[in-house]
Amino acid sequence: MAVKKLPNNNTKKTIIILSTLAALIGIGIATGFINFTPMQSGKPSLAKDKKCFEDLKRKNSPQELMEIMKKKKMTESYCDLL
Numbered sequence: 912m913a914v915k916k917l918p919n920n921n922t923k924k925t926i927i928i929l930s931t932l933a934a935l936i937g938i939g940i941a942t943g944f945i946n947f948t949p950m951q952s953g954k955p956s957l958a959k960d961k962k963c964f965e966d967l968k969r970k971n972s973p974q975e976l977m978e979i980m981k982k983k984k985m986t987e988s989y990c991d992l993l
Contacts, residue, residue, distance in 0.1 A: 960988055960990065961989075963988065
């Protein structure tokens with residue numbers, strides 16, 4: 912007959928912390944404090960950004976477009992570059 916090993920103190924604390932975290936997230940969702948709607952923080956819509964990229968491609972040569980791409984930051988929109 913195998914003897915069950917009792918969970919040590921760290922395991923008990925981990926289980927308590929994780930279950931508390933799950934309960935807090937559940938309460939936050941139930942009360943509406945946590946929601947899953949995306950935030951619109953000044954970033955233009957993807958469709959508008961694609962249109963601006965197409966305008967850039969039409970107005971610039973491939974070499975100029977490569978130079979623009981090298982200077983563009985990840986948070987920067989193509990509309991900012993027009």
